Amino acid sequence: MKLPVSFPAPHPDETLYSLLCRYHVRSCNQSDGATLHQLFDKKRSLHTTVLSPFPLRFASQWTDSFHGISRESLLLDHTAFPFYRAFYSCSNNSRSSYAADRFFMAMYNNCCTPSKKLRYCPKCAQAQWEHLGVSYWQILPQINGFEICPIHLEPIRETHITHWDIRYNFYPAANELGNPKSCDNLEHLKMVEQNWEDFLQMALDISFLFRFSYYGFHLGTRIRKALQFDLIPVHHNWVRTILNDPVVMECCDLACMDSLAAMVHDPYHLISQIQCVHVCLQLRLCRAMFGDLEEFCNARM
Numbered sequence: 001m002k003l004p005v006s007f008p009a010p011h012p013d014e015t016l017y018s019l020l021c022r023y024h025v026r027s028c029n030q031s032d033g034a035t036l037h038q039l040f041d042k043k044r045s046l047h048t049t050v051l052s053p054f055p056l057r058f059a060s061q062w063t064d065s066f067h068g069i070s071r072e073s074l075l076l077d078h079t080a081f082p083f084y085r086a087f088y089s090c091s092n093n094s095r096s097s098y099a100a101d102r103f104f105m106a107m108y109n110n111c112c113t114p115s116k117k118l119r120y121c122p123k124c125a126q127a128q129w130e131h132l133g134v135s136y137w138q139i140l141p142q143i144n145g146f147e148i149c150p151i152h153l154e155p156i157r158e159t160h161i162t163h164w165d166i167r168y169n170f171y172p173a174a175n176e177l178g179n180p181k182s183c184d185n186l187e188h189l190k191m192v193e194q195n196w197e198d199f200l201q202m203a204l205d206i207s208f209l210f211r212f213s214y215y216g217f218h219l220g221t222r223i224r225k226a227l228q229f230d231l232i233p234v235h236h237n238w239v240r241t242i243l244n245d246p247v248v249m250e251c252c253d254l255a256c257m258d259s260l261a262a263m264v265h266d267p268y269h270l271i272s273q274i275q276c277v278h279v280c281l282q283l284r285l286c287r288a289m290f291g292d293l294e295e296f297c298n299a300r301m
């Protein structure tokens with residue numbers, strides 16, 4: 001399908017959802033529903049586009065309107081895929097298949113925050129406005145565990161807009177940021193402030209992995225490989241690492257914590273299952289075992 005209006009050029013780190021919002025504004029369609037029908041031929045939920053390219057299959061219908069933006073660059077530059085692929089590999093190479101869609105749905109579920117609200121860095125938004133004349137939703141603040149903007153050292157803020165709200169509605173960032181209805185979770189902000197260094201480290205690790213990962217790089221495999229050479233102290237204080245880590249406590253849900261409680265006293269079992277545990281926990285464990293993530297990922301093995 002050739003869309004009547006071309007897509008706006010995506011900005012750095014802009015989510016697919018944000019791009020669709022700006023398309024909606026540009027289309028001058030009378031309603032959000034009209035744009036949804038134009039894009040998908042039917043009413044279709046947008047909530048996964050906050051983080052993932054699901055349903056990417058439709059992107060092939062829009063290609064003519066992309067002005068040279070490939071599906072590959074949409075996937076790599078405008079979704080959480082570069083971060084997520086370091087943890088789970090997509091077994092089916094055909095990105096247009098249902099298997100790939102399932103992978104992208106899992107990616108959304110593993111990367112979204114417990115509160116499932118649109119989030120932003122106020123200083124990034126201000127800089128976007130000053131330099132580009134528009135604000136947009138960025139990918140990293142939508143990732144669970146990314147609680148501080150490493151560029152501005154500013155806590156990530158929550159809007160009132162939930163992923164439920166955006167299923168069939170477009171909320172362009174330019175209309176929403178600075179909206180007096182925007183509400184912060186004060187308890188969460190306090191938790192981040194009190195454990196600033198831990199959360200900042202996590203944000204730096206997420207940001208690093210997002211830019212570092214490449215096809216074939218898999219963090220869990222690397223951890224197991226490192227263990228074969230006995231490079232780390234297995235007798236680490238796992239209870240402290242897992243059950244007292246403020247980042248893990250804030251980012252993992254109760255079901256996840258329950259399964260951890262069973263693993264925590266058996267480090268060998270935990271390590272053998274590392275690729276099965278929550279993304280945030282894999283990152284925190286990796287840091288606890290090997291220290292600097294960048295050094296660990298770049299080390300020759």
Ligand SMILES: [Zn+2]
Binds near residue numbers: 122151
């Ligand atoms: Zn920022």
